Each structure stands twice: as C-alpha cells, then as structure tokens.
Amino acid sequence: MKKIAFYGKGGIGKSTTASNVSAALSLMGKRVAQIGCDPKNDSTRLLLGHICKETVLDKVRRSEVEEIRKEDIVHTGFNGVTCVEAGGPEPGVGCAGRGIIVALQLLDRMKALPPVDLTLYDVLGDVVCGGFAMPIREGYAEEIYIVSSGELMSLYAANNIAKGIRRFAARGKVRLGGIIGNSRNTPGEKELLTEFAKELNTELIAFIPRDKIVNVAENHRQTVLQYAPDSPQAGVYKELAKTIWDGTNLSIPTPVTFEELERLAAFYGT
Template identity: 80%
Template sequence: MKKIAFYGKGGIGKSTTASNVSAALSLIGKRVCQIGCDPKNDSTRLLLGHICKETVLDQIRTKDASEIKKEDIIHTGFNGITCVEAGGPEPGVGCAGRGIIVALQLLDRLHALPESDLILYDVLGDVVCGGFAMPIREGYAEEIYVVSSGELMSLYAANNIAKGIRRFASRGKVRLAGIIGNSRKVPGEKELLLEFAEMLHTKLVAFVPRDKIVNLAENNRQTVLQYAPDSAQADVYRKLAETILTNENLTIPTPVSFDDLEKLVSRYGTEN
C-alpha cells in the first residue's frame, strides 16, 4: 500500500489536485482512501459532491469515544473512494493541528480504514506545528508531494515543508517524492519550478496548467475526471496519478535559504 501526502501553501490547490488524482486512480481500478486534514473539511467535497458534515472531530465533540463507530466517520465518494475528514475546532477555539492528532489516533484505534492500494493525506498549509507535521512525523505518510506555484510565498512554504521532511527522514521512511506545479501563470513558471525542484534534490513530477474547466467542475461539485473526462486537463491528472503509482525517485530534500528563493524568483521576473 502506498501512503502519500500532499502538502503546500494554503489555497495553492492541494485539495483539487488530490481529489482529481484520487478519482483518476479509482478509475483504473485502484482502491483509494483520501483523508482531509484541514479544519475547513473541504478536501473531499468534490468526491462526495458536498461538504462532509460528519468529521472525526464532530463525532468526538458529540459522543463518547467508545460510542463512535466506523460508519460514523467513513464516507464513500465518487467511484467507491473512501473519504474521511479530520475536521477542526470551532473558529477561534482550540488548535487545528491538535485536531489532526486526535483524529488520526481515533482512526487507528478503531482500525477504521478499509484495505486500500493508496492512502492520500491532504494536509493544510505549511509544516507550522506538530499536528500538521503528524503524517510525516508518525509515518502515516511516507511519500510527500508538495504542491506549489512559481510565486515566492508558495515556494517559501514548499521549502519549509522540505525542512520538515528532512528533519524526520533520519528516523523513518518519509521522503520527498516530488513537486507538483499548479500554475498561476507567472512568467517562466515551469522553468522556475524545474530549477527549484533541482535545488531541493527532487523532481517536478507534474505541471498542471491553469484551466477554467477546473473552476467549472468545482462549481458543479465534481472533479474534472467526472465533469469533463475527455478534456486535456483530465489527461494531466491521469498522467500525474500514473506517475505517483510508479514513482521511485524518493529523496531526502536539501532546503535552501530565503535569500536563495528570492534570487531564484527575481531571475525569472516573477512577483509575489
């Protein structure tokens, strides 16, 4: 079983990418489980066709842990994909990172996850606290993909995630599996990301073009694989899914300084 995670700056398109990859994998017969680790609990929206209304933390808030059953927190999405949302605290109350820890520990205790060919953790933003680092630190995910554009702060988040992977690689199997470029149409973006990936001692495994078909699909609460299966964008996600299945180029990253990031961005004429 492959255990992977998508990380990246908030709003960079992790959940969209994750859901389309999950859909593509399911359509070639793979058993897929996607676990959203974001308090907005919107990772699986495109797979379920709606925002998940029963997150792990919702159950913990309303029931004694001994009363929670697998079916309370496990949901079935598009083409049989297993969907789980960790959930989060009420706005302004509690720690979202801590919520991830509690949610994943409960899933373990209940042995709640069915047999899968691939488990995909969709994790909020940067590695800024122990909770969001948990999939890396505790070995839930072994292959980490970082979703990034060519914008400076997106690269900054990606570089910080690489620091977290490097820190925990020495005591476990976690490795950087590659950069997924999610285009924002900044100048020289693909070339910039290719160079950035090389600086981190990894590869640019995909460059996802910006296409309005993605927004149209999301407005219809569907992945591109459902909404426009014959589109060029759907083929991009299919190719990325195949790459993830066969990728063996797993590395311990070599993060760079912020000064180096700024120099890289300035050479390509991009602006944050």
C-alpha cells in the first residue's frame, strides 16, 4: 500500500489538489482513502459533496471511545473514495496538532479503514508543530508531496517542510516525492518552481494551471474529475495521479537558505 501526504502553505490549494488526485486515482481503479488533517475538516468536501458532518474528534468529544463505530467516522465519497476528517478542537481551545495524533491513533486502534491501495493524508501548513508532523514522524506517510506556488511565502513554507522531511528521513523511510506547482500566475512561476525543485534535490512533477473550472466545480461541491471529466484541467489531475502512483524518484531533500529563496524569487520573478 502506498502511503502519501500532501503538505504546503495554508491556502495554497492542497485540499483541492488532493481531492482531485484521489478522484483520479479512484477512476484508475485504485482503492483510495483520503484523511483530512485540518481542523476546518474541509479536505474531503469535494469528494463527499458537503462538509464532513462527523469528524473523529467530534465523536471523541461526544462519546466514550468504546461507543464509537467505524461508520461514525469513516465516510464514502465520489467513486468509492474513503473519506475521514480528523477534526480539531473548539476554536481557541486546545492544540490542533494534538487532534491529529488522537485521530490517527484511534483509527489505528479501531482498524477503521477498509483495505486500500493508497492512503493520502492532507495536512495543514508546514511541520513546525509536532502534531502536524505526525504523519511523517510516525510513518503514516512515506512519500511526501509539497504543493507550492511561485510566491515567496509559499516557497518558504515548502522549504521548511523539506527541512522536516530531511530530519525524519535520517531515521525512517520518509522521502520527498516532488513539488506540485499550483499556479498563481506569478511571473516566471514554472521556471522558478523547476529551479527550486532542483535546489531541493527533487523534481517539479506537475504544474497545475490556474483555471476557472476549478472554482466552478468547487462551487458545485465537486472535484473537476466529477464536474468536468473531459476538461483539460481534469487531464492535468489525471496525469498527476498517474505520476504519483508510478513515482519512484524519491529523495532526501536539501533545503536552502532564505537568502537563496529570495535570490531565486527575484531572478525569476522579474
């Protein structure tokens, strides 16, 4: 079974990309589980057609653990994709990263997930917090894909994630699978991301163009694969899914300095 995770700066489009990749993999005949590790519990919205109504932490707060059933926390989305949302604490109370730890441990203890070919963890932000690093640290995910645009702060977050991967790679199987470029139409964006990937000792495995069909599909609470399966954008996600499924070019990243990030951004962004 492949165990992968998507990381990246908040708001960069991780969940949209993850959901479309999960949908594309399911259409390839793969059994897929997507686990949202974000307190907003919106990772699986496009697959389910609605915000997940029952997260793992929702059930933990309201019930005794022994009373929780698999069907309470494991849901079925588009084309049979298994969907789980870890959830988070009430706003202003508790640690969201800790919620991921509790949720993943409970899923393990209950053996809640059905047999799958690939599990995709969609993780908030970068790996500064130990809870958000758990999918890497505890071996839940072995192949990490970083979603980034050509914006400096997105590159900064991606570089921090690479630092975390490098740290945990020293004592485990985790490796970087590549950079997924999610375009913001900034100057020289694809060239910048290509060079940034090289500096990190990896590759730009996809460059997703900015297309309004993504927003239209989201407004209908669907992935592009469901809403516009014959669109060029759907083809981009299908190709990315195939690249991830076939991917063997895994590496230990070589993070760069912030000064080098600034140099790259200035060189390609003019």
